[in-house]
Amino acid sequence: MDTHKTYTVNEAKKRLERYCAYQERCYKEVTQKLYEMRMIPEAADQILLHLIENNYLNETRFAQTFARGKFRTKKWGKNRILNELKLREISKFNIQIALKEISEKEYYNTFEALAEKRLQQLTSEKNLQKKRKKFADYLFYRGWESELVYGKISEIS
Incomplete structure (x- = not known):
């Protein structure tokens, strides 16, 4: 027996309005939610249109x-x-x-602070190569640009 709850279009609209109002959502997350709710494509399209028109869903x-x-x-x-x-x-x-939401000044200040903090955590690492690698891996994983990371690595001695 299928135990999944079924929703009317209006119930689904209300549920997704709350879902989108709770925190910003992207189109992909909302379509996934509609799929999980087992909404038929016509109903899903109608609900998506409603969410976009009423500014619950705004990709930008x-x-x-x-x-x-x-x-x-x-x-x-x-x-x-x-x-x-x-x-x-x-x-x-x-x-x-x-x-563009991130100002250049704030971006570089954050990078500098993060790099300094990571260097402090690596003071016990005596092997310079290992220290540089751990430092670089940490910053690359967080998505910082290679020119920033390599610029900082060259300062490590």
């Missing part, structure tokens, strides 16, 4: 919020943010808008 706003949030809280560099937005099928146009 999602991308901007995502970029700001991941940069400020997780200290991600632009490469990581870019890749994560691509994974969510955000358009190139919206990705460019999102990356």
Whole structure:
């Protein structure tokens, strides 16, 4: 027996309005949710249109919020943010808008602070090559650009 709850279009609309109001969502997340709710394609399209028209679903706003949030809280560099937005099928146009949310000054200050913090954590590493590798891996994983990372590595002695 199938135990999945079925939803009317109006119930699904209300549920997805709450889903989108709780936190910014991208189109991909909402279509996934509709799929999980087993909505037929016609109903899903109707609900998506409703969410977009009523500004519950806004890809540009999602991308901007995502970029700001991941940069400020997780200290991600632009490469990581870019890749994560691509994974969510955000358009190139919206990705460019999102990356403009991060000021150059704040970006470099954050990089410097993160690099310094990581160097402090690596003071016990005596092998210079290992220290440089651990340092680089840490920053690359977070999506910082190679010219920034290699510039910092050259300062490590």
